[in-house]
Amino acid sequence: MPAPTLQELAPDGHDLASDPYPVYAALRAKGPVHRVLVPGSGECWLVVAHDAARAALADPRLRNDIRHSSTWQSDGGHAVGRNMLQTDPPQHTRLRRLVASHFTARSVAELRPMLEAVARDLLDTLPERGTADLVARYALPLPVTVICGLLGVPAADRTVFHDWSGELVMPTSPGAAAAAGAALTEYLADLIARGREGRTSGLLGDLATADGLSSEELLGMAFLILVAGHETTVDLISGTVHALLAHPDQLALLRDRPDLTGPAVEESLRYHSPVHATAFRFAAEPLDIDGTRIQAGDTVQVSLAAASRDPLRFPEPDRFDLRRPTRGHLGFGHGPHHCLGAPLARAEAAVALRLLLRHRPALAFATDPGTLTWCSSTLLRGLAALPLRFG
Template sequence: MTAPTLQELAALRAEGAVHRVLVPGSGESWLVVTRDAARAALTDPRLSNDIRHSASWQTDGGHAVGRNMLQTDPPHHTRLRRLIAGHFTPGRIAALRPGVERIAGDLLDALPRRGTADLVGRYALPLPVTVICELLGVPEGDRGGFHTWSNELVMPTSHEAAAAAADALTGYLTGLTDAKRRTPDDTLLSGLVTAADSGGLTAGELLGTAFLVLVAGHETTVNLISATVHSLLTHPDQLARLRAEPELTEGAVEESLRHNSPVHASAFRFATEPLELAGTAIAAGDSVLVSLAAASRDPAYFPDPDRFDIGRRPQGHLGFGHGLHHCLGAPLARTEAAVAVRLLLERHPSLALATDPAALTWRTSTLLRGLAELPVRLG
């Protein structure tokens, strides 16, 4: 199975909740495509995130950077999540909002008032990169390089390139944590180093947690911002409604999460014992992949699910997952996307696509889906 299209997922969903598929580079797996079955799988304690429960496990793979909470179950997952959860509370995110607005405003100031620009490279990407790097404590001069490495790891172009990116990012984060150890500050990474030095984290967990915050803290948000703008520009009735009712901006972002899930699927789960999922027998050691995109377009819960409607109240979509591994950074991603869309539309009232939508390239992997670029006319 290559990364399935939304149409292919819909066809599978019409046939049943769980399907046996072949995932390139990972072998056979069960793919879950309905909302009920997805929620059940994401909360079933018999489905572990630890690859060592896989029947085919031999090593953790050649592209892992440390060990993070997405690769663990309670109690280790609980301990690792608790170490960074305090940085993503509603109060902390509210305090970050003025900074997000400042960064977005600066990026918009750098765009020409008229002409064309790639909204991914000039806006949707540098906004979350800057925010998460400031939070984590990545020096400004280093921010371009790490995105190249992380993008290769989440959407690999080849085995060799992914391995090289993992080595490069491992070396960079090791050097950065050493620098924080020598010169502590008030950033998240410095706090993680302190936790590691006091015995709260292993060296591998320190590296893995820094990697997860850095990568998950921007990759999905880039896709969310660009997909939301794309959906608005390709649905002029919805764009007109949002311009008339800017208070619907958060609703537009929420509908974009449902309609164009930036995270297409969960991380693999592995059955620790035989179980049944939506009437399908899963053997111990089998892998299970949950399609968040398919679940969020399930017509049993979302009437006319292929319609983009910013007035919809899409409660229950799985754009940020569900259960113990629900995305910790969801409040920050929502804030960044809402700020980005609102300020962009305010600054550029004549914003329009600068190319045929059919000519746009969507980059996909097992986990993620996003636009490679989004050429727009600014005025």
């Protein structure tokens, strides 16, 4: 009998994208690991409990390289190069080391004046009174501008780049995803070629002339940093503002206590989990995950969203609380593949939130929050738009 999809486990008429948490809670009540069907990808073991998730993320027997899958035939048609999410130590360690210094807390601190300048410029375009979509006007262009500037993507190309990356992470159709992958591959290959000729500045130009990266690895590195460097942060910024507006007491607390901006971002990472689940992992050998036997070649996915709402780790997990101890949330993963860009994402979200509340203090939903569209994919979940009323 085939495994059920998460949608099939939801009550009739329930919008899983808008609120997947009751389904996760029901699964978690029955056990930490379950067999589910992921449409378009096949069956896998889904880990939904915090301790089991944390252990699985650090288990070296679960590999990211798809060639450990029992059903592997090819890497698929939409891959752009070969990146860190598709490799394991020692290859993963080597690739990560080449860029890690650019995403340390110290490096990000040096970027803060630039982050604040970009945020202020965007805030100047928002109305003091009236309505606007916070995603399109603020949450999206801020991280796109920052990561493209860091890597050396020309300003004129940033909109179309986001269109391509958005199609890849939340595809509207297999054909559209394939076309976006081909277009982005061609674009990045040209950008890398310009970097090797000294015609591109920024991190990508540095990587293009550095030793230790094959052409395929360089293409994959550029793709991963560009896409992961902004898609998830868009969802983090908009999701944090949504959570605060949906919890007026917490918004009032933050207005009184701006020092809680950092904790607000951490609680949002736990509560909304923009990276909803990990990339698939594959068992290189038989193993147990909290009592469930996983066979060699089986596919495993860790639900970071479900794990971060485990009541055994976070009491009253469905309550948004800025004063909650969030240590141990899995919003950025755990283990060797813990998000390399976490310091940058945290800084961008904190700057965006602090300056938004300072320069546009009167905020409210411009539409019924129950009608907002949440978009989700195998990995990500976020708001398509967030119409707000200012003034």
